[in-house]
Amino acid sequence: MTAAPDHLPVQEGIVSMHPFVVRRTARWSDCDPAGVVYAGRFPLYMLDACHLFGEHVLKPALPPGISHRAPGKGIEMEFLSPLWPGDVFDIEIHPGGAGTHTTHLLIAARRADDGRPVFIGRVSSIRVSDEDRTVTMPVPPALCAVLDDQAARSGPLPDILHKLAPATRFAKG
Secondary structure, eight states, rough: OOOOOSSSSEEHHHHHHHHEEEEEEEEEBBTTTOOBOOOOHHHHHHHHHHHHIIIIIIIHOOTTTTTOOOOOOEEEEEOOSOTTOOOEEEEEEEEEEEHHHHHEEEEEEETTTTTTEEEEEEEEOOOSSSOOOBBBOOOOHHHHHHHHHHHHHHHHHGGGGGGGOOOOTTTTO
16 A cells, blocks of 8 residues: 655634634635636535534534524625635635524634635524424534633634624624
8 A cells, every 4th residue: 555645625614713714725626717716616615614513613512402504695705816626815814703592603714835815704604493493492502612712712702703784684693
């Protein structure tokens, strides 16, 4: 058996817990025929990183019986620069607060080589009843506590995330 070369980029991996950062490599299969990453891949990159945040930050810190999973309520994104196959970029996630029924994550992606911004965004989720997914439920205090702890341990928001409006139609309630 031959060992894999160590210079091949990993497609996706966690590189920091505070702040939570996922490093990702754009793949050829993410691109259009001109070799530019499809715009539709950017929200998927963001949601994949948010999934890792849930699995590695929220889930381990929550008490039994409280789920970190909740359906999406909204996605907000601003594209700032393109990506090409082989480009490596970091997706940084910060808690963005909680409403009565919603939680929000703020996301900033930057190229790993020069720090140039790639995109910023917000993912809002809504808490619903396990028995009837059409009925909203309050955000559990334990979840708010984990998000607050993560925010405190991650330091201040990157300046670029201040470009996101503090409240949108998704971020209310």
